[in-house]
Each structure stands twice: as structure tokens, then as C-alpha cells.
Amino acid sequence: MRNLFFGLSAILMLSACSSAPTKKVVIMASGKLSVNGEVVKFEPGTQHNEETVTLSGEKLVVTTGPDKKEYTVNSAGTWLLNLQNDTLIGGYQAFGEAGSREARITQDQLQQRMDSLQQLMVGANVSDAKKNFFLAPHDLKKISDADNAIVVGPFKGMPASLQPDKDGKVPEVYKFVSNKDARETLERLEKLLKQ
Helix, strand or coil, rough: HHHHHHHHHHHHHHHHCCCCCCCCEEEEEEEEEEECCCCEEEEEEEEEEEEEEEECCCEEEEEEECEEEECCCCCCCEEEEEEEECEEEEEECCCCCCCCCCCCCHHHHHHHHHHHHHHHHHCCCCCCCCCEEEEEECCCCEEECCCEEEECCCCCCCCCCCCCCCCCCCCEEEEEEEEHHHHHHHHHHHHHHHH
16 A cells, blocks of 8 residues: 555656746857757857757856856746847737737837837846846846747747647747847838838
8 A cells, every 4th residue: 555655656746747847948049059968069150050958957058168157047937048149139929819910000100119129229128027138148038937938039930820838828929139130120110211
């Protein structure tokens, strides 16, 4: 009887552990990434690369040649590590029903969005509550408490649709671009507004 009790206890503990939230770190880098467990070898370069690491401990170690840097990931959820040469900016993207999405926006709405983007590019008006983020090179930031959040980096498009995970939760989506890309977008939009 005692063996049965311990066996059931072990099964319950394993099932509780398997559905426990995880620590997911999305790494966006300018250069090559090679992941070995919780250690990431980073070779700086110019090509954009992304990797996702799931941690069991609280440290992510990044090695660059003989140098080593540890990043503390102290809670479950989705994190973003910027190993780009430029600042990454971005935030939460609301996915409404197709019928509720805007087909057109006014010039005033466009100007408002451009002003908001300009503020984000300098780190103004950034807050966890607004779900928008400013990450300088080598910054690590928790993006969401959810470990199933989708982080879309530069040069990648938004998902066409979202599927619920195994627990029935639809993932949150966060889009990030470099400050350079944001500046180029603003320049194009400013030209459009002048026409």
C-alpha cells in the first residue's frame, strides 16, 4: 500500500511539473548563435539570427570568444535578449476579429501612430503596463508572464492566424523592429503625408 501511495505521489508530481510554466528566452542577434543547453555561443556579425532557449535554472550564459556574460532569468514567462547592434523596440499586437480590423486610417490617426513610434524609439512612454518595450544592445527584458507568447523579430512577418495552445490559451503576439528600421518607416510615412 505504501508503495502504491509513493507511486501515485510521484506521478502527480511529474504531471504537475510538466504543466508548470517555463522560462523561455528569445534571443535576437547580429551574428551567429549556437545553443548548448543554457549556454549560448555568440559570434558577432551582420546577419540577423534568432534562437529560443528554454531554461530550467536562473542563468543564461552567453560566451563571445573568451568573454562570458550571465543573464538572470528569475521567473517563468517569455523574455527577450537583444544581441543586435541596434536597439530593439516593439510591443503587443492586438489580434481582433477580421471584421473589427481597420480597413483605412485617417491622416490624424497616422500622425498619432508616427508620434508614438518616435517616442518609442527614444525610450519615452515605455511601460510594462502598455506592453511596449525598448531594449538597448545586450539588454534582457521580460516580455510576458505567458510562456507561450510569440515574439516576432525584424525581417519576419506577423502570423496569419493564431491557434490556442494545449491549455486552450491563445498566445500573445509581440512585434519588434530595430531603431534603424523604425527610422526608415517614419521617413517613408512622412513622405506619404506630404503628398
